[in-house]
Amino acid sequence: MSKKRKIRVGVIFGGRSGEHEVSIVSAQSVMKALDRKKYEIIPIGITKQGQWIAGSAAIKFLKSGIKKLPFKSVLPPDPTEKHLVKVKEKGLTPVSEKKPEITSVDVIFPMIHGTYGEDGKLQGLLEMADLPYVGTNVLGSAVGMDKIIQKQLFKQAGLPVVKYDWFLVLAWRQNRKKIISRLEKNLKYPMFTKPANSGSSIGIGKCHNQQELILGINDASQYDRKIIVEEGRGGIAEIEVSVLGNDSPKVSVPGEIISSNKFYDYDAKYVDGKSQAIIPAKLTKKTIRKIQAMAIKAFICLDLSGMARVDFFVTKKGYQIYLNEINTIPGFTSISMYPKLWAASGLPYAKLLDELIKLGLAKQQEKNQLATSYQPKKDWYK
Ligand SMILES: Nc1ncnc2c1ncn2[C@@H]1O[C@H](COP(=O)(O)OP(=O)(O)O)[C@@H](O)[C@H]1O
Numbered sequence: 001m002s003k004k005r006k007i008r009v010g011v012i013f014g015g016r017s018g019e020h021e022v023s024i025v026s027a028q029s030v031m032k033a034l035d036r037k038k039y040e041i042i043p044i045g046i047t048k049q050g051q052w053i054a055g056s057a058a059i060k061f062l063k064s065g066i067k068k069l070p071f072k073s074v075l076p077p078d079p080t081e082k083h084l085v086k087v088k089e090k091g092l093t094p095v096s097e098k099k100p101e102i103t104s105v106d107v108i109f110p111m112i113h114g115t116y117g118e119d120g121k122l123q124g125l126l127e128m129a130d131l132p133y134v135g136t137n138v139l140g141s142a143v144g145m146d147k148i149i150q151k152q153l154f155k156q157a158g159l160p161v162v163k164y165d166w167f168l169v170l171a172w173r174q175n176r177k178k179i180i181s182r183l184e185k186n187l188k189y190p191m192f193t194k195p196a197n198s199g200s201s202i203g204i205g206k207c208h209n210q211q212e213l214i215l216g217i218n219d220a221s222q223y224d225r226k227i228i229v230e231e232g233r234g235g236i237a238e239i240e241v242s243v244l245g246n247d248s249p250k251v252s253v254p255g256e257i258i259s260s261n262k263f264y265d266y267d268a269k270y271v272d273g274k275s276q277a278i279i280p281a282k283l284t285k286k287t288i289r290k291i292q293a294m295a296i297k298a299f300i301c302l303d304l305s306g307m308a309r310v311d312f313f314v315t316k317k318g319y320q321i322y323l324n325e326i327n328t329i330p331g332f333t334s335i336s337m338y339p340k341l342w343a344a345s346g347l348p349y350a351k352l353l354d355e356l357i358k359l360g361l362a363k364q365q366e367k368n369q370l371a372t373s374y375q376p377k378k379d380w381y382k
């Protein structure tokens with residue numbers, strides 16, 4: 001019997017995002033845990049400048065921050081190719097003209113959080129190249145990144161969200177007085193100022209008065225052209241659940257985050273190492289069931305697939321639930337919530353990765369069955 005060829009998994013990390021560093025740590029955990037008996041792993045790093053470098057040295061180069069790479073890798077958006085080509089650092093000349101070095105990949109595991117990785121742009125390139133990949137498609141990724149559009153869709157689906165308002169940075173620059181008075185009329189302090197597209201709490205501020213509100217909006221404006229301002233909820237537990245699947249997703253037990261800072265900011269998430277997770281979260285059975293049902297509804301409402309971590313605020317008094325946001329490429333270190341919630345629900349880390357790869361391949365198969373051309377009765381266009 002011939003030995004089955006291993007599945008070649010390209011794990012993509014780094015990227016042009018404020019979450020570049022987090023992504024490297026997530027990808028390292030994924031690559032360490034992928035079963036070598038089943039998979040051949042191709043690390044694919046993307047620098048902060050957006051250059052791709054595939055191969056075993058990718059992590060080292062990204063961590064060193066060196067701008068001059070020994071070579072680059074290119075993924076052509078041509079579906080008949082499905083491989084990476086090694087090219088010279090300058091220009092797009094193959095490293096060897098006579099024997100261009102190419103690496104084929106069977107499936108991509110995108111592990112880039114935030115812009116150019118979690119927001120549908122990378123997924124668009126992979127769709128063009130016809131490469132199967134783990135996680136959500138272009139639409140779900142893009143909407144999942146945009147805190148304004150997703151809240152509009154959640155509201156429409158009857159899912160509870162906090163009170164919010166939003167505006168363009170352009171409008172802020174033109175008439176900040178008008179915006180401030182609108183915000184102060186409609187929302188109570190403290191308010192949270194956020195760039196519409198961000199993650200890891202980058203650009204997010206908690207504002208207790210008008211002065212802080214102005215500073216918060218100015219800070220958020222560095223990251224996006226759209227700003228969302230939310231009414232801050234006090235006395236809340238931050239509850240997260242993991243969703244896994246394509247068209248019939250399943251949901252994990254919930255976990256609670258106990259933040260080491262006043263709110264769950266970048267330092268509390270990654271740097272000080274003092275935030276804690278309580279798994280499973282101590283909630284009533286009824287509240288757990290409600291949260292799980294809402295998480296599935298949110299996943300379907302945004303047309304997601306593969307995986308998502310769905311985050312909630314639950315008031316400690318009265319157990320009022322608010323859907324905060326959805327993350328389509330959640331943190332994936334061995335201590336991250338997404339895999340930990342699955343481990344607590346009976347699916348260990350390595351098995352979770354198997355499942356995600358299977359789901360990515362299944363989605364591709366399903367897509368391949370759809371017609372992509374139409375044969376007109378006459379060649380009318382010639
Ligand atoms: N409306 C709010 N009320 C209370 N706390 C909030 C609110 N919005 C954000 N926070 C706090 O800020 C953190 C980050 O906000 P979030 O919208 O989840 O952004 P990110 O996508 O960067 O994780 C939350 O985990 C929470 O601690």
Ligand SMILES: [Mg+2]
Nearest residue numbers: 200201311325
């Ligand atoms: Mg969050």
